[in-house]
Amino acid sequence: xxxxxxxEMKHMVKKDIKPNSKPNTEQSTEEKQGDGRWTRExxxxxxxxxxxxxxxSRIFEPARLGHPEWxxxxxxxxxxxxxxxxxxIDLAVLGDSEAMVLLSPEMLExxxxxxxxxxxxxxxxxxxxxYVLRELCKKQHPKVVIFEPDTLVDDSNExxxxxxxxxxxAYHMFPVLRHHGCWKxxxxxxxxxxxxxxxxFSVRDDVVPYEGxxxxxxxxxxxxxxxxxxxxxEKIVSLCEKQQTRLILVSAPAPSHFNFEKHNAIEMLAEEKxxxxxxxxxxxxxxxxxxxxxxLDGGDHINLSGTQKVTKYLAGELLDHLQEAQEEx
Amino acid sequence: MVYYKLVxxxxxxxxxxxxxxIIPKKYRYLVxxxxxxxxxxxxxxxxxxxxxxxxxIAYAAALAMEKQAAKGKEGQKTKKRILxxxxxxxxxxxxxxxxxxxxxxxxxxxxxxxGGEKSFGPVNPRLxxxxxxxxxxxxxxxxxxxxxxxxxxxxxxxxxxxxxxxPTIIQGPITPYTAVGETLFAGADIKAExxxxxxxxxxxxALKKLVVADRLYPAVAFLFADPGxxxxxxxxxxxxxxxxxxxxxxxxxxxxxxxxxxxxxxxLPENFKQPFLAKNASxxxxxxxxxxxVWFKTYIFYPVSISGTARKWMKYARGKKISxxxxxxxxxxxxxxxxxxxxxxxxxxxxxxxxxxxxxFVVILxxxxxxxxxxxxxxxxxxxxxxxxxxxxxxxxxxxxxFVGELFFEAxxxxxGLVMFSKLFTAPGFGGFGERVRAWGLSxxxxxxxxxxxxxxxxxxxxxxxxxxxxxxxxxxxxxxRITLALLLGAAIMIFGLYGPGYTEVDMIYAGF
Numbered sequence: 001x002x003x004x005x006x007x008e009m010k011h012m013v014k015k016d017i018k019p020n021s022k023p024n025t026e027q028s029t030e031e032k033q034g035d036g037r038w039t040r041e042x043x044x045x046x047x048x049x050x051x052x053x054x055x056x057s058r059i060f061e062p063a064r065l066g067h068p069e070w071x072x073x074x075x076x077x078x079x080x081x082x083x084x085x086x087x088x089i090d091l092a093v094l095g096d097s098e099a100m101v102l103l104s105p106e107m108l109e110x111x112x113x114x115x116x117x118x119x120x121x122x123x124x125x126x127x128x129x130x131y132v133l134r135e136l137c138k139k140q141h142p143k144v145v146i147f148e149p150d151t152l153v154d155d156s157n158e159x160x161x162x163x164x165x166x167x168x169x170a171y172h173m174f175p176v177l178r179h180h181g182c183w184k185x186x187x188x189x190x191x192x193x194x195x196x197x198x199x200x201f202s203v204r205d206d207v208v209p210y211e212g213x214x215x216x217x218x219x220x221x222x223x224x225x226x227x228x229x230x231x232x233x234e235k236i237v238s239l240c241e242k243q244q245t246r247l248i249l250v251s252a253p254a255p256s257h258f259n260f261e262k263h264n265a266i267e268m269l270a271e272e273k274x275x276x277x278x279x280x281x282x283x284x285x286x287x288x289x290x291x292x293x294x295x296l297d298g299g300d301h302i303n304l305s306g307t308q309k310v311t312k313y314l315a316g317e318l319l320d321h322l323q324e325a326q327e328e329x
Numbered sequence: 330m331v332y333y334k335l336v337x338x339x340x341x342x343x344x345x346x347x348x349x350x351i352i353p354k355k356y357r358y359l360v361x362x363x364x365x366x367x368x369x370x371x372x373x374x375x376x377x378x379x380x381x382x383x384x385x386i387a388y389a390a391a392l393a394m395e396k397q398a399a400k401g402k403e404g405q406k407t408k409k410r411i412l413x414x415x416x417x418x419x420x421x422x423x424x425x426x427x428x429x430x431x432x433x434x435x436x437x438x439x440x441x442x443x444g445g446e447k448s449f450g451p452v453n454p455r456l457x458x459x460x461x462x463x464x465x466x467x468x469x470x471x472x473x474x475x476x477x478x479x480x481x482x483x484x485x486x487x488x489x490x491x492x493x494x495x496p497t498i499i500q501g502p503i504t505p506y507t508a509v510g511e512t513l514f515a516g517a518d519i520k521a522e523x524x525x526x527x528x529x530x531x532x533x534x535a536l537k538k539l540v541v542a543d544r545l546y547p548a549v550a551f552l553f554a555d556p557g558x559x560x561x562x563x564x565x566x567x568x569x570x571x572x573x574x575x576x577x578x579x580x581x582x583x584x585x586x587x588x589x590x591x592x593x594x595x596x597l598p599e600n601f602k603q604p605f606l607a608k609n610a611s612x613x614x615x616x617x618x619x620x621x622x623v624w625f626k627t628y629i630f631y632p633v634s635i636s637g638t639a640r641k642w643m644k645y646a647r648g649k650k651i652s653x654x655x656x657x658x659x660x661x662x663x664x665x666x667x668x669x670x671x672x673x674x675x676x677x678x679x680x681x682x683x684x685x686x687x688x689x690f691v692v693i694l695x696x697x698x699x700x701x702x703x704x705x706x707x708x709x710x711x712x713x714x715x716x717x718x719x720x721x722x723x724x725x726x727x728x729x730x731x732f733v734g735e736l737f738f739e740a741x742x743x744x745x746g747l748v749m750f751s752k753l754f755t756a757p758g759f760g761g762f763g764e765r766v767r768a769w770g771l772s773x774x775x776x777x778x779x780x781x782x783x784x785x786x787x788x789x790x791x792x793x794x795x796x797x798x799x800x801x802x803x804x805x806x807x808x809x810x811r812i813t814l815a816l817l818l819g820a821a822i823m824i825f826g827l828y829g830p831g832y833t834e835v836d837m838i839y840a841g842f
Contacts, residue, residue, distance in 0.1 A: 038522040045812070052823065056824065060824075163330060170339065176824075180825075
């Protein structure tokens with residue numbers, strides 16, 4: 001800055017000494033000097049803003065501040081899973097809100113001794129599932145991972161998925177973008193108590209029956225899976241392979257929005273990758289799910305009673321998978 | 330994807346800037362067109378057909394008019410017919426998607442009123458993004474070509490860019506072709522100074538939208554729900570908070586649009602000029618949504634003021650020796666009525682918007698009527714227009730007009746608006762202030778942040794009124810101060826902005842128009 005000021009001074013002096021010098025040339029030199037100054041300043045903005053984001057990410061870290069409860073409500077379960085002691089999770093469940101009601105860890109542990117954790121989030125995208133698993137695997141070595149694949153076939157499109165994936169990557173790189181809301185608790189202008197949950201599972205016992213008709217009507221058609229969702233799914237598969245973790249796909253009963261086209265698309269994907277796929281939308285006789293008593297919100301999700309039935313049904317299957325996975329290791 | 334999204338600022342804009350920089354000057358407008366199409370496609374690829382059709386109509390009609398103009402007087406009639414046809418086609422596109430259901434709904438109501446049982450519609454057409462904005466631009470372009478203010482654009486892609494330009498497509502400013510055409514297609518080099526200016530303007534807009542406007546949203550939503558259960562104090566709060574939220578939302582998004590333009594060296598027209606310092610309703614509309622006001626003035630008010638009907642009235646008034654003041658008032662009413670009716674209708678197919686437009690028609694006409702009496706009163710009180718007391722009182726009076734207008738603007742229906750308005754008299758006061766305010770959905774921290782940043786933003790407004798462009802002032806300061814301010818701006822958005830997981834996005838108010 002000082003150098004450029006000196007240059008400007010020199011320039012002014014020159015101007016006084018040589019009144020007959022060509023004004024056009026002087027103007028262009030001045031402009032060039034000005035441009036150079038702005039370019040230098042402009043280049044400083046990028047590292048300055050990156051530093052700001054890094055510093056913010058360091059400061060706004062609920063666990064580091066000793067208040068994990070300050071995390072935003074959507075991330076509570078995931079964040080809590082990441083704070084668990086090393087190697088205490090045998091089974092992790094990834095996915096959107098369907099994953100959050102898929103099974104009860106407490107009941108599963110009672111029935112099988114498997115220590116499970118639900119790491120689902122409302123509207124969790126495949127890119128989020130991947131980053132959650134990546135973070136989880138830093139401290140945990142789950143033997144089995146269940147991926148609820150609803151997010152792959154949720155009528156999204158490639159453009160929306162690309163945007164979603166970009167956001168997820170940015171939030172992962174700069175956690176302040178995720179945790180910035182905790183300024184309220186840091187300053188004491190608001191308080192937040194711990195959200196009660198059982199290893200990522202919250203009791204939801206409302207009953208709103210599903211009143212639609214038969215929804216799994218066989219068809220050859222396949223639902224669309226956006227390429228970027230698929231790409232992140234493949235990343236999840238690779239990560240599980242690297243971690244020697246068995247990955248299985250389980251579709252939760254969701255009569256109001258699931259259908260055979262979605263089933264076909266997921267089944268094909270599972271076959272392609274050599275994964276086990278359990279579609280509970282085709283196992284009502286086995287699970288005993290009753291649309292009048294086991295639905296939380298008219299068919300989008302199962303309620304507590306539905307979760308208990310599904311957990312009971314899955315327990316045996318999961319125990320087999322866990323044993324096989326251990327033997328493979 | 331909208332301007333205040335991370336993906337827009339950190340991925341889309343840098344990519345477009347880079348592409349713009351490396352492409353030869355001659356083809357840079359194509360980069361902007363491509364970017365605009367990509368931007369639009371993130372909302373809906375299919376509905377991009379609407380702005381493209383509007384562009385093609387404007388393109389063909391303008392060229393045809395120019396051809397007729399070359400024939401001299403002979404082609405004048407045909408030229409006018411082409412203009413009318415072009416405008417009718419553009420309006421038909423707009424009316425079809427925006428007003429069909431409103432028309433059918435009122436037709437049903439009318440039919441039921443006369444004992445009919447048949448119901449019409451709704452057909453639920455999905456509104457293409459920005460249709461109210463680019464239709465106005467296209468009509469303005471046709472009128473300007475008709476008046477020979479500008480030559481017709483020979484390149485249809487350039488005309489499409491003018492209508493589809495990504496910073497203005499969502500909610501304006503409604504940009505006249507004369508103001509932006511040249512810089513839009515010039516392909517000027519990217520300059521570091523413009524990038525810095527653009528950063529500040531974009532950041533300032535994001536601050537208004539994410540830190541203040543979205544923060545006030547829960548309170549506004551609560552206060553406008555269940556109008557019958559509100560107290561007079563809450564109605565006042567509803568009107569004031571909605572006005573502030575709307576200003577922060579709309580002007581913030583316009584700041585971001587202008588900032589985007591600055592990055593590419595394109596100067597978009599200002600849309601706000603310290604509206605809360607207006608001393609009357611007319612002045613308010615010269616400071617608020619300026620581009621809409623200018624459009625109506627140019628393409629409706631002036632043409633009606635000098636129309637054959639207006640001239641006939643003047644001749645008649647002169648013959649009948651009607652006073653010049655009364656003559657002027659009739660012409661003003663004649664020209665203002667369509668302006669304010671269209672202003673209301675432009676905002677959307679709702680009676681509240683029509684009421685809002687006509688409310689300003691009545692207020693502005695009343696102001697014109699009372700102007701001579703007001704001057705006499707000031708003379709009697711030995712005051713002038715320049716007296717600070719007079720200025721302050723006029724500003725306060727204008728605030729009342731603004732708040733009442735916005736109350737009806739945001740109300741669910743005219744009936745709800747009237748119910749809320751009546752509460753000012755039937756249930757004055759708050760009725761347990763603290764308890765009621767807690768129900769509005771904002772925490773103590775939210776109120777402090779909203780209050781602090783509102784004060785800052787309105788303070789900068791005052792500075793702008795006094796010193797002109799704050800951006801120019803900032804660019805004259807030393808670099809360390811500028812970088813510090815840039816970081817503070819970034820930090821304020823980063824910490825206090827409402828975005829990311831756990832937050833529900835609040836749509837831009839004017840994007841729905």
